[in-house]
Amino acid sequence: MGKPKVGIYGLTGCAGDQLNIINCEDELLKIFDIFEIESFVMASRAKNENVELDVAFVEGSVSTEKDLEHLMEIRKKSKILVAIGHCAVFGGVQSMFMGKEPWIERYKKVYGKENAVTLTPPLEPKPLAAYVKVDAVLPGCPIEKEPFLKLAGKLAHGIVPKVPDFPVCAECKWKENECLLLKGQLCLGPLTNSGCGAICPSMNIPCIGCWGPIAKENWESEALLLLEKGYKPDEIVKRFAIFGGTERAELLKNFLESHQKQESGK
């Protein structure tokens, strides 16, 4: 077997996930050694888009027709497609749930009118899975070096791993941090995917959820914890929505509101 052929691509986002791959200063040469990098335009001019890929890493959200076309092409030629970073996995801050106002209204406020830019039609930002099958995900805003290298190592051996589904709080407790939520700060640790090592609470800063939300089954009781602490549903949802992705933020909103109704009806 030859070296696995890999492509690293970016759709709409801050390019932080690709940058954190370039940021593997010590391992960068090794990465270029283990894999045949067919395309990584952020790092190299040399590229070959006419080969089948073993693995494609895709960062960014689908935010224009062009993004979508690009994603479809990548999907077609790749055996394994990995969504890297919050934008690709959950849609990024740009897909934030902002209540009832349609996305296009927000667009018009910034660009003046719907057809102000004729380059390529804009789309409401969405994660990759909204359009194509995604084989593995690596969450984080941005992804961190260690989890990326681990994932890349497994993929090099043909293993497609799953992400663990437990909250930041678990990592935070391993680190023996004093809990910020208990101290009265709105920390989203209970609702957020682990993986970062509870970086923020370890610096005395409440988690804002940048690893994305854990699955609903796992956050229901945790969300009630925040209500118990006296936070209003609106306040919780607004913060959760920043990295919550549209769907899960709306679920949380409905969940908290119906819970409150039940409580007041008792």
Place this chain on the structure above:
Amino acid sequence: MNREIFIEPVARVEGHGGIEVIIENDRVKEVKVDIFEGPRLFEQLVIGKKPEESVSITSRICAICFASHRLADIYALEKALGIKPSPKTKLLRKLVHYGEMIESHSLHYYLLALPDYFGYPDAISMINRFPDEVMGGLELKKFGNFVMETAAGRRIHGENMRIGGFGRIPTDEELDTLKMKALQLIPTIERGIQLWDQVEVPDYLEEETIFVSVWPEDGSYGFEADTIYVSTGETYPADEYKKVSNERVVQHSFAKRCRYKGKPYTVGALARILNMADRLDGLAADYFKKLYNERWHRNPHYNNIAQAIEILFCLEKMPDLIDAIKEAKYEFVEPTRLTGSGTGLVEAPRGLLIHHSEVKDGLVSYADYVIPTTQNLDDMEKYIRNAAESLLKQKVSEMELPLEMIMRAYDPCISCSVHLVKVIRK
């Protein structure tokens, strides 16, 4: 003969941009820098959010200059909320800013820009001929990242810089390690700067332009201020930024465009070093004087070497800065009001960055961000046009790289606004 050159995507810029050049009857008819990067509507995303949430959201505009975005947002919002940060906070922020300059400039100078001038597709391929330089570039980049990890919380999107202060203050030992490393790396960047001697800087694109940067009130060379300086001699207070930028929407780009008094202008390391040349000191001043010539005013390729000199500047300033941080008093400062407005001015590695925010009853009610790359786009088009006109006789395939190099010299952070060159010969 009619031809089209379309370079897509422009490799080694962070984000998605393309250059389209249309040639008709052997004349350059049109040059357009297209920004395909999808719209993310940050100015809308922050509405109704708490100020600290705005800071976390806007740092996501760009990965490579997240700290600058974060700082600009913090400055705007601290003004709005009537917060005067403590001396230690101010100095530590400066340290993060230096870290970001070193990280971003070394990535761009060594890994993204230099390979073109020596005929390589990327830095990895360059390593056999220039092992010390490329490894040195990686060392510098790593150090910049290390500064960010220590003081900003993470390499990218660290949350440690807050409105009012820091989450965690680095320990004296951590600061001393940074100080030592900074001193060790000075010879490394000197070698990197000397590499520029071997670079042949193309002259076929040259034309005067206007340079815009911050203008630190204390007379120092720096990356933040409350005043904007325009190289035609005018200064403007932060709140009057619109008189400089005059943003407008164009059809071929999701990034807006800026002009000063109807004229395109340039921001970035070259603008800073030309505007504030008299304020440089130490080795950075020596190298600048040695390398400077009149062409710097007419040629964006010199932005690359200006960045390298700024890396040296930051490394030289770090030891004293770190001593000052250790001495300075710290306090986390709470808001004194919940309604107000403010404008934050900083220099991101690629140029002047402006955040203007308004807060009403503790929630963000309005925001306007002017980003370096949007300010540079008109000048980028101007220089690409000049180059295309001079290179008309060449084959399309031979025109692409020189045009792409111009765009790359600006170190466009296209994620916040841009990859691509298309020459169309009709």
